[in-house]
Amino acid sequence: MNHLVGIILTSVDDASIAKTLARGLIEQQLAACVQISAAGTSIYHWDGKLQESSEYYLSIKAPLSRRNEIISWLQQHHPYDTPEIIALEAQAAKAYADWVEKTASVSNP
Template identity: 40%
Template sequence: MPPVPAPALTVLTTTDSAESAERLARSAVEARLAACAQVSGPITSVYHWNDAIETGQEWQVSFKTTEERYEELEAQLTAAHPYETPEIIALPVVRGSAGYLAWLTAETSAR
C-alpha cells in the first residue's frame, strides 16, 4: 500500500529578478524542501514601503511542499532572500490528484 500523502502547501514569494527567483527555486528543490518550484514573471507589484506607495517589477516563485517541510523552507528562504522583509506565505492545497500528492510527499521526504 502506498504511503498516505502529507498535507500539501503552495508557498509563495516574490523577488526582484529572474536570476534571484531561479536561485531560490533551485536551492529549495535541491534541498528537498520543495518537490518543485515555478517561476512566473515579470509581474507588477504595488505596495506600501517606508511610508510610500511603491510600484515595481517582480518575479513570483511558487513552491510545492508539505506542511512537514514548511518551517525549513521558510528559514532557507528568509536566509537567502535579497529582501529585508520578503513575502513568504503558505496556502493549503485543499485537493489534488493522488498521484501528484504522493510524488510531492516522496520528493520532500527523500534525503
C-alpha cells in the first residue's frame, strides 16, 4: 500500500467553532472529510502556567497537494492565537486515497 493522504490535526474549545471550521474546509473543497471528535482534555503550559481545557479535535483528510492551502486557511480562520496545526502523511487504501483526491481536487465542481 503506497497511496498517501494528508491528515491535518487541530483543536478548538467550542463544538460550534469545530463545525464551522469543518464546514468551511469542505465547502472550499480543501478537504475530503473532517472528523470532529468529542471533547477531550488538553493539559499544557500557557502564559507560564499549567492549563487544562476541554477541546474538540478535528482530523482533516485531504490530498497532500492541498496541505499548505489547508494550513494557511486554518491560520486565517482559527480562533486561537497559536493554534495546534499538525500535518501528517498517512498510507491509505487505494480506493480511499482516490476518493480523497477526487473529492478535494481543485477541478471538482
